[in-house]
Amino acid sequence: MSSENGSPRSEGDGGAEGAPPEQLALIRESVRGAKVPRAKPRTWRGAALAKERPVARVLVDKGVLHLDRYFDYAVPEELDAEAQPGVRVRVRFGAGRHRVREGRREGGGLIDGFLIERRTESDYAGPLAALAQVVSPEPVLSEGLLGLARAVADRYAGSLADVLQLAVPPRSARAERRPSPAPLPPPAAPAAGSWARYEHGGAFLESLASGGAPRAVWNALPGPLWSEELARAVAATLASGRGTLVVVPDGRAATRVDAALTALLGEGRHVLLTADAGPEKRYAQWLAVRRGAVRAVVGTRAAMFAPVQDLGLVAIWDDGDDSHSEQHAPQPHARDVLLLRAALDKCGFLSGSWSCTVEAAQLVESGWARPLAAGREQVRRAAPLVRTVGDDDLARDEAARAARLPTLAWQVVREGLQHGPVLVQVPRRGYVPRLACAQCRAPARCRHCAGPLQAQDAGALRCDWCGREENAWHCPECGGFRLRAQVVGARRTAEELGRAFPAVPVRTSGREHVLDTVPGTPALVVSTPGAEPVAEGGYAAALLLDGWAMLGRPDLRAGEDALRRWIAAGALVRPQGERGTVVVVAEPTLRPVQALVRWDPVGHAVRELAERAELGFPPVSRMAAVSGTPTAVAEFLGAVELPPDAEVLGPVPLPPTLPGRARRPGAAPPGEHWERALVRVPPGSGATLATALKTAQAARMARGSGEPVRVRIDPPDIG
Template sequence: MSSENENAEPAAPEPPEQLALIRETVRRAKVPRAKPRTWRGAALAKELPVARVLVNKGVLHLDQYFDYAVPEELDADAQPGVRVRVRFGAGAHRVREGRREGGGLIDGFLVERRAETDYGGALAALASVVSPEPVLSPETLALARAVADRYAGSLADVLQLAVPPRNGRAEAKPSPEPLPSPPAPEAGSWARYGRGAAFLEALAGGGAPRAVWTALPGPGWPDELARAVAATLGSGRGALVVVPDGRRAARVDAALTALLGDGRHALLTADSGPEKRYREWLAVRRGSVRAVVGTRAAMFAPVRELGLVALWDDGDSSHSDENAPFPHVREVLELRAAHERCGFLLGSTSCTVEAAQLVESGWALPLIADRDQVRRAAPLVRTVGDGELARDEAARAARLPSLAWQTVREGLKSGPVLVQVPRRGYVPRLACEHCRTPARCRHCAGPLQAPDERDLRCAWCGRGAPDWHCAECGSTRLRARVVGARRTAEELGRAFPAVPVRTSGRDHVLDTVPARPAVVVSTPGAEPVADGGYAAALLLDGWAMLGRPDLRAGEDALRRWTDAAALVRGQSEGGTVVIVAEPTLRPVQALVRWDPVGHAQRELAERAELGFPPVSRMASVTGRAEAIAAFVAGAGLPPDVEVLGPVPLPVTDPGRPRRPGDPPVGESWERVLLRVPPGSGAALAAALKSAQAARTARGNTDQVRIRVDPLDIG
């Protein structure tokens, strides 16, 4: 057989001691020696000739390390943490099992150099070192392994989230020299919170305090986060801040620049572009920068000597990754705080049940302002019941009760007014005006809609429904279940023709608006910041948020209302918020009192009685009925597991974009929930991972999807 390169010079012979070692290993294992697939006859490295590699294969039955030989030519570059390419197939050997898999070249990370291997046969050699830049640190590897184990996922999948794709131009540029540590800042507005000043002092002194921080309403939270980061940098350590989106990352970025100047922190967001983002990430990995502000993927940022991890608004769904194994930023940062013994700060203007549990368990201390501070900072909140809205003459003209109408008129005298609408669009879904039964197509049961006020049509099959009547009560009158932002903006534009009306939503999100009078119609999470604060705010269609069939419906509604109301001026400046929702409901009352912590504590107590998360641990298993029944039966689940279900999943709506985890269009899937008490979560994840690995190893083609700690459990 001819060599791969006829003109290549003959390779140097292997050292005699290395040959003897390989021959003795082969003789004992009684396995015929296999020639390396890509480095035929290549001399091996004289020291530590074995490379332990994690291949970039996310399948669970390959979630382990593989040993490869290190050619002498790659000895200098093949260091732990670098990216490599290997021949994965015949000649690629499984650690401790000696089996061979697949074929072809594949990317991977070199995890460790060793003097010997556990495998009894000859090893394939590393094909190449992609780059000598070490991008995988031991701390990141340990964190990724902990995350994979917690979420029943593979290490390769987690590292796909943790290490960004390589960019050669960014890698070739040197990173700047690190700046000296800045002086510790004054407590500033942190003094408004009970233990706030002490928290900053602990960070500046090299401590690792853990706290759940309920921020006061207003635009000042980015400055307070910046002070916490500056205090940590002053102690000679690094800091990491994760926020839900690029808009809020930009606000924290601006606050840090104003406090510390340029060059002391990196901004890691998707908006930066791949080259700039990778260049910033490398500056962090090389130790040139010790502070990071970013969105979800920044939770794995390799900050040197980490002293603080901070998360803003942990209830935002953006913090839950939609790629396997679906980690949540809050849980990952908790793991980092424990593994790296650093400080932890969880902040929001609201409070999630998980945050309340951290305080109740004693793992973190609360940072809350006293009631006098809250009353001065929060706006006046007034309620309007949905029954009053239905009887109100003004509602028929502009879908606003008289109180809301008056609030808008008064607010426009001194500044902009915010109007929060639960969704974008025009009139996406309709329901019976009398009993509110959703209006559905008689042919396919799809939802009926009247786009741009035209005739009724099905959103799924497109058929018209001119003679629709309610199947429950017989009524022929319809109402919009949720009127979208565009329709609301049109109504308000007709009501206030002399005032500009602006919209902010998914397709066009405003960052800021000036202090001039204007009506700003926004969907939740897209509210722009107003210079000097909004004069007033309307929170419309509260029943639509609270009526979702979800365990977190009340918590999410209160969080969205609180985020919007926090942008309104305080009571002392005349700020007013009107919420259109049933006044007696608990989330509405919590907003009126501005008591998100009390609401979270009561929710936690109720979930503890019922055994719901976060008091228990849950996992969802979805797939075809036969597949999930066989999976659950053979999974070897812990003895204290409780199986809830199966229940059918809704058929995927062809009219909306598909999301990760959706069943294939047209297929009927079911879901099973597995619940275990505290202390058994690790055993449940291990059992699910083992069972899924066995299925993939057998080549089972029936899809079974696993999600540990699912956000939506109905």
């Protein structure tokens, strides 16, 4: 069995699960601070060892926190040449099956791992198990990728092995045997093109082309040119002899950037890393990037770890899309991973979107990044006309009333169909209503922690964060005392629209079938948010139905996300100079609706950031969610050494998962009663909080506690 390296990251004495008693004693001594004698590895089973650096430090592929350390193995002479840092290896590592018999170490199952480094000596004085196999001589784990993975694991209180599962794709032997193409010389620096529409667009490209590392938050103008503008930023970086990485939310966006890059630079200068490529092709493309044959990568979330050499720019498009949040442990967000890469590699950073998230606004406010936007006159020329209407003024036509169309919306759709296709955005099912003031419709929040209030039963209110009951609520905005449940989106809207306009073809785009493009001929295109197809020549009009269904979600980001989805739909509509019109069916006085009318997502994000700072909300504060059974959560919170400025909110019960339904994020497992507590810390204490939670979770796993506890840093569903 291997030895534990005695690094400061190795807490607890349960790290060598299944190790023999003499090694456990050494581990306990090392944890207590005792000096462990160093020794060269002894001959293992009579086999000769490598003459130089005979110790291999290995990270085993065990995604548990109490084994989040390196283990030492002996390097047999026959594996000396191939056992180099970064290669995949297999080692013996079993739970309780290692034993010493007549001087030999037997048993233990084979497990995959990465060889981190070769050393002359080991911290462990006893005999070392030998490397069982070098899976491939291809060094897939570079020092830079290892450093990035460690930084991500530390930020999200996760294990290094789990992050590497996300960072390094599965091996394909045929792809490794295939030679990568020869690298092409750097291209010429591109012209500014449509970047000239932005106040500092040309200077941004010039800085990239000259080897600079500008950091910018880009508020893209509506229309289809965003992919071409991203391609020009990539080309400018390649012109400086450096690499670039672009992460987009889905395959459709990746295809558009891929086409723009091909049109601008030709074939062979970039690769497209998406799941649609298949394991072998994807791994071959990943190897081409690692070997330096290709310097530019465009891909979806998993591409955030792509091993681009000499990185000059990392870019993310639409960072507010929930597709950028990884669902596998430790659940990192692509934006935060790229921010870490920009800091570690000292390269440029670009966050682009038609809208603007609060996190992006915070980057600008802190001075870490600069705004990259067009002037107001340019925005007015590029954006469609936005009109508002409440949902209580339904059209007189019977079919229009069935489709929940107000009079203004009915008129705009009818006129738009004379000139081209009309987009109708319908909220997805499953939105849960939250409570708001019946008079001014401000969200109902807790007086103690500002969390959302929920109605548990008739006349009883309870905070969804801290669990406190609220018996005397009144609205701080208008002083009202009555509450209302915000509107949930109507069903069968798409079917009823077909009856309202019987002579017009109706196309649908949603979860079951997502359209990429539609013709420029008159048609109704009914789509859920995020699935809107691009129309040839742009849509003549867009109708955004049931705005309350999006604004009324019990989510901290409800307003920001609704505005982002509305602007994404509106960006596909023709400019108002070409009679492009957007109608949003929602309360006209609400902040997100007014931001849409002004086409001012940046101003909305800045105001949201200021409000969250006042209330102690993320991203100004850092939060962690601790969920599990009531007993397990209580034991965990009692054992963890939280920072002095930490505040624990809750715990509160998690909603159950109904039988036969898929488990939703933030819900309890089927048939179980779980609770969740939120831990909030002010700015500057996020790293300390992550370390404390990771240490407590590792100690709990080492003790073999039966009931699971899940810890997530920066949960997206805090209410």
